[in-house]
Amino acid sequence: MTSGTSWGDGTRSVRAGEGAPVAGAPLRPSPVFAAPFHLADLPPRAGGADAYARTEHPTLRDFEGAVGELDGGRCLSFATGMAALTAAVLACAGSGDRVVLPSDGYYTTRLLAAQELRRFGIEVQYVPTLGIAEFAAGGGLDGVRLVLLETPSNPQLDVCDIAAVARAAKASGALLAVDNTTATPLGQRPLELGADMTVGSDTKALTGHSDLLLGHVSTADDELYRRLQGWRNHSGSTPGPFEAWLGHRSMSTLDLRLARQAANAAAVADLLASAPGVAGVRWPWRPEDPSFALAARQMLRPNGVVSAELADEDAVARLLAGSRLWTAATSFGGVHSTIDRRAQWGADDVAPGFVRLSCGIEDTADLVADLSAALRALA
Incomplete structure (x- = not known):
């Protein structure tokens, strides 16, 4: 070994x-x-x-x-x-x-x-x-x-x-x-x-x-x-x-995938944090996140999972309808970027508009541009 x-x-x-x-x-x-x-x-x-x-x-x-x-x-x-x-x-x-x-x-x-x-x-x-x-x-x-x-x-x-x-x-x-x-x-x-x-x-x-x-x-x-x-x-x-x-x-590709997913998550978290109609953005490696200090001390590197809250279930549906690169799916950590409205599963204590975003390995600029367009459609 x-x-x-x-x-x-x-x-x-x-x-x-x-x-x-x-x-x-x-x-x-x-x-x-x-x-x-x-x-x-x-x-x-x-x-x-x-x-x-x-x-x-x-x-x-x-x-x-x-x-x-x-x-x-x-x-x-x-x-x-x-x-x-x-x-x-x-x-x-x-x-x-x-x-x-x-x-x-x-x-x-x-x-x-x-x-x-x-x-x-x-x-x-x-x-x-x-x-x-x-x-x-x-x-x-x-x-x-x-x-x-x-x-x-x-x-x-x-x-x-x-x-x-x-x-x-x-x-x-x-x-x-x-x-x-x-x-x-x-x-x-x-x-x-x-x-x-x-x-x-x-x-x-x-x-x-x-x-x-x-x-x-x-x-x-x-x-x-x-x-x-x-x-x-x-x-x-x-x-x-x-x-x-x-x-x-x-x-074998874990390191490469995590690096791209983390880069995408950093950009997506910043975009969501600046978007009207989006609240409660969480990614533990953002300095503004309440878990940042502990994550920075305890963890070795970031990953690609972000969470946020939209206004309601309809806002999530409209966001997904306006996107080409973000897929409605559960689970996380895959090469495709996905959005999961967690309240639909009936077991998490979250608001109807709460979403978990799993950032995939697509090009960062493409993901950000696509999500930006979908967010503008919510305004």
Whole structure:
């Protein structure tokens, strides 16, 4: 495996997880399509040989080696981001345990808590992203089994202090998991800040082409790794080899994609902030943003997600109708620029005109010109 810890983001995106070169082998390992593997005359898994794809698979290990190197831990891949997050919670918490979740985080995480975790006898407490550091410092994590952070939060892009919460969690005996989907492993390294696990929906920016479902959990704790692995093996939430291979291939351009998306986001945030009829523009790397100081200290680089509020649902519809380059779609982090009116999903506590903009990799001047024309049509 590579160990270029001093390499830049672009080099690590391409080379992370690579083994020694082998003459005649492809530069990127090809996907292996197999469910069972030959046992021959040996016991299952003798000498580390693969036996069955639900529990071990070479293409998954290639992807996991690359992501784990970027995260700074050992990685396990999952079929979706929610499968990964579910594993992080249920591999660690059970009946009678208390977990703390963000009240303003990804809405499906809250649905998981409301409809599934409580059914399993897990007590759930919700704390907003901006309030979790104070809550933790005041002893709020005493008796908690697991606390989950999502920073920057989705969709409102608030940032919380991972290191401060990690210190409080350790003092209280709680485990800390961080949903790092919005930041990606290049933008933030929760394990280095004291988290026990970092979780990602790799459907989004890590793979970045809006064409697969994938997730992962990384940890530097061997015991946690074994528990997560056991959960995945028993629950069957393993991804397919093609998805893992496609995700691994897509990671090579992560640095390039994030750079263009961030440049586009900076220009789009400035445009929105100056536009009549637009309020509450959020991008944590704007000096005017309330999370700017913490984001600048904690995060390694910006990304392409911006949020803002238009007058109402009709204003969002007219904005989209006046645009050629901004597509109405959910999710984020892809190469296409999209706008998602979050209130239509019925789970986020946002106004009807609140939108999350995911800036793609189109030319900045084209995106700004197109959005400017659409904004003028609102006047």
